[in-house]
Amino acid sequence: MLIAEITDTHLMDGGLPAYGSIDTRAFLEAAVDKLASLSPRPDVLLVAGDVSEDGTAGSYRIFREIVARLGIPVFVVPGNHDARENMRSAFLADGYLPSEGHLDYIAEIGPLTLIALDTLVEGEVHGEIAPERRDWLESALHETRNRPAIVMLHHPPFATGTKMDEIGCRDGDALAAVIRRFDNVEIVLAGHFHRSVHRRWAGTAANICSSTAHQMGLDLAHAPGFKVFMEPPQVQLLHWRPETGLAVHQVPIGDYECVHEGR
Template identity: 35%
Template sequence: MLIAHISDFHLFSDRPESALVRADATEAARKLVANIAAFTPAVEAVMLTGDLVDGGTEEDYALLKDVLSPLSVPVFVIPGNHDRRATMRAAFADRLPFAAGTYLNYEASHGDLRILALDTLIEGKVEGRLAEESLDWLEDRLDRAHAGPTLVLMHHPPFDSGIGALDRRGLVEGGERLARLVRAYSGSLRILSGHVHRPYQAIWNGVLCTVAGSPAFQIGLDLDGQAAKSRPVQEPFAYFIHRLDAVGGVVVHTRYVDL
């Protein structure tokens, strides 16, 4: 099974909320979607890990659905810090089985792949959190036996990147309990995230994690950890193709797109 992992479209129907978002973000996202749609052999599902839009309006989500429309495969989305729960829930209620309650968590499947989507949004804040309600929900799902691979989707990575300006505005609550749940899980598990606007991979508590870049803008590789602000860079855009086998093995390929 081939899975595409993308993130942080920051689409806007009127004007961007974020100063760094490129003016042609919609055109860039359309090029990325076209690249995924044309990939051979065909990608079977797409994971879009948050900051789907930049302001969270109904019009923003309508634009997003139009941008994604060339994809004939399931697209699984989660909220990022620029999304808004009410309008996102309304926009995707016909496509995704959101859990009852405040948070946009949900469980879905594609073949033998299980997707556990986590809401890390603190509305009005850049930082993210995993509420106890969400962690209880996740623990209940992970306690249920599943023979195939499991993907956990969450916008804010639960580990530092080394890019200090972004790490200080990352996941600020719930990471320790999540780490315990991940360590205790005995099956095939992967975590897919976004937020950092730079593609990279990590091993965290024994689990392979990938963080997708952003076609809206990319952040430079500044690993001194002390910079007050992150800086955008002009670099080739890359997204991930995950090749999952029947026994839970995974190979992650990097796909470059000229945006």
């Protein structure tokens, strides 16, 4: 099973550039080109939020048009830039999103279970998961405890040591207390921070995927303000084999020359 993951595509209505200068549509097209060129090709695509920059129906239409040529199932969660109801309308026909309320869901992806959490607090940059929805997570993990599971949400619920921790998911400790009780959670996937980060958390692996477009500056000193850099974008691949479990690969977007071929 080969799972592709992208995040923080930040598309604008009409394909306009984000922040006036970042052609996020072209960056997403390049990411899809990269995924389409892989051998083997991914079986499924996960998207860890901020599909849209402006939350418009048009931005979601652009996203669907671009990723449709991969011809694989696509699963999304909302980020802080997304609009919950417009996202629901855009993806409801795919059959995995609930018809009302938060966009939490369970989906089977081959031999694994995806448990998706909606951390969006509309109008805010940080994320939250209310106690009753943490109860839902516990119930979902209990229901799927005999299958390996991936938990995906937009706002990282764990500390990274960077300034971006200030705008993560505020219920991280409470979420960790739930996840730690289940040994079938292979990994917790997040976006939002626009950097590739890995750590051990809640008794399992935790991971943040880089954006397909712009990246946030690496700030371990917590200086005032946030800075955006055009560092190389990436996609992420999760390779599942029953005998070895889940391996995570960061793949730069673009074409690169092979300079040596051994035998």
